[in-house]
Amino acid sequence: MTAAVEVEPGLYDIPAELYHADPIPGGSLSSTGARRITDAPARFKYFLDHPEPYKPEFEFGTAAHTVVLGNGPELVVVDEERWDTKETKARVAAIRAAGNVPLKPAARQRIDDMAEALARHPEASDILTPGSGLAEQSAFWQHPSGIWLRARFDWLRPEEIDDYKTTRSVHPDALQKTVHEHGYHQQHRFYLKIAVELGLIPATGSFKFIFQEKQPPYLVTVAELDFPAQVIGDELNERAIHTYAMCRATGYWPAYSEGITYISLPPWVERKYAEEIS
Template sequence: MTTEATGVEPGMYDIPAELYHSDPIPGGSLSSTGARKLATECPARFKHWLDNPEPHTAALEFGTAAHTVVLGNGPELVVVDADRWDTNETKAKVAAIREAGGVPLKPADYQRINDMAEALAANPEASDLLAPGSGLAEQSLFWPDGDVWRRVRIDWLRPDAIVDYKTSRSVDPQHLEKAVHEYGYHQQAEFYRDGAVELGLLPPGAAFKFIFQEKNPPYLVTVAEIDAFAREVGRQMNAGALHLYATCRATGHWPAYVEGTALIPLPAYVERQYA
């Protein structure tokens, strides 16, 4: 797909999150989240997710609010000081805040987010990575790759690294190993790095730093990078997802897990018991 075909210039844009997530590329583009879904789910499920945006959830809004406070960039945070959020009056107030592009928060959640930001600021490595003036927050990148366009939204772009902030139940490295695998963070790191390098924003091999922070006191922080083997796995999974996306777009066919009749064996560990 050429630039002329979309009317969009490849590059970095400082645009609202809503515009980024609505996918401003004519004909559509593949995001890191989409690539991770395609790599682990079937195209039919990916297409359904693409056509049916996920609704607001408390966890999603909490994460968005935490990003806003930590990165100093994001939607307006509005504290809704109500004893109950299930009354018609409060529901209407919350809906109006969301409609205006804000994030409604209970006082306790707002305080917790500010306590998290304070704890993160006390971590020397994390606070240095996110030091004011050291980078740009919430930058959107768009670039063509063969027959498709790709896009990412970077939390914090430094001249020497990409920094991504994530809240987590635990920041114990053993827990994070499972989280990286489950949520495809190794794919995300390589997908983002591809865009920054392609657009000349970072040199090849530039660092990608994750800042993981627990959501409960004492709000522990772990700064982490993905190791070489996981990075290579992420690159291969992204390549497969890009090929699948291009093929499905070209054919208009988004298949399920299996087409035709599937032959289902017993799990391998059961077969070994009877071998």
């Protein structure tokens, strides 16, 4: 599938690079884009015009996905103590230029240890049973507004979408903050909407997150979002799609507000002050 041909709604097995480059003529809205435009259309437009530069720190997550899902770029161990020598820099650059991921031996071992911990987790290992799903599939669907939406599923099964994420802590309290800060409730509903509309899963299908810590003992939590979180995610996504359509039509991508904004102190500060003077 390329931008030179008319795109049909559906599921495509394409490289991640093509998906992220957005093969839809005229552009489409991804879950990441929906979350950015929810924050501020001006921020979304900036990242649209200035794609994020390559960051080596992203490689660990990419490598973990490759090992866990069995799909992704080749992982190449560069067994050199220092990566700042001329020769090693050239080798690492060549590996990246070929679309592969260079890893230090310790990083590769950590990823393998994470995969072993994941395999010992009953729910996670059952979800990721080889052959039970399709890894890294790209989906494209045209919203009734005319806006194209796109998603890339980590793991697609007949009744469910599953998404693997590495994180600092899988404690439930920490995951509440993680879901909110990264907008995973929007991703949850964005992906489900596309999958259901394309007939990839039934309307009763579900979405599960597999969260795993990046440090020993690599704890795992399989999580689903509750109904209020899903309702909020749906509302934010519809708002994002509407905003995207309006901004494209007008060419105007606003920031947070117009004119002068009046700022209050956080409510807890006001309460504390009221208590102290009462």
